Amino acid sequence: MNRRGAAGLDLEATLHSGQAFRWVRQPSGWHDGFVGPERVRLRVRGDVLEWGGDVGRATVERYLRLDGSHETFLREVVRDAPLEAALGRFPGLRLLAQDPWELLVSYILSANSNVAKISRTIEGIARLAGEPSDGAGGLRHRFPGADAVAELTETDLRSTGMGYRAPYVRATARRVVEGGLDPARLPGMNYEDAREALLECAGVGPKVADCVLLYGCGHVGAFPVDVWMERVLRERYFPRKRMNHAAWGAWARGHFGPWAGYAQHFLFHDRRTPAGAPVTRTAVARPRAAQRRPRA
DNA sequence: TGCCAGGTCTGAG
């Protein structure tokens, strides 16, 4: 067992807010999952973060981005009233630094789907082609590399319930194997180039690309616009105004600035979480009073 | 039963 200060971390919000799809809550209070290829369990008790599994402190801290990213975001983003409300409601929510390849597949599967189903199909792919991993949470499987996914037939993939997305996953896996895209290089590329590279993949449009860039590549300005964000933007910012998703995204990046993607995730989670849902209290200082309401 | 789910692809105007 390893420990370090939790720094106000809310694992429930962080691991189950729709940015990651493989964390499983256990009755014991642990969250069972993977950090890269390693089987890991995490929990917070009091103000202590604990983890088990064959991973070092640096790996856990990198995954949870306990490197000052969140504090920089708080300092540099434009904190308007809607964002301030979300920050106040989920002060322990953090963005993760996940594996770009696994995220690419995950978000291809997210198209016109829902979180529960994405989780099921991702788990299905792991069972079909990933290496077994025994842990406190039972037998699970690592997420397979592109080479292993490319070996699967469309019929194999459809057996997970992913439906018409199967050929997209297969084609994208093949593209990676053939060298048309190297997911590991995306974090080191600039945002525009990385986005263009992702858009070449089957099943990857603007929204999926931005999710991969934000949650897996450290491109914190990426602002994915989906049906939920469109709701937020129309309800809280531009009542009775219609824009296409590209226009919403462009406005949001200009409005929130270089850390717009972080703002997006807080707004997303806030909008999706019903009022009255249990909220984990943390020791984080309360944000200051709201600034101004944006003009339409 | 019919609609919706973290969209993307395709074909028409």
Added chain:
DNA sequence: CTCAGACATGGC
């Protein structure tokens, strides 16, 4: 370039 429909599947 912009905009409808189709698209597998499962839950409510």
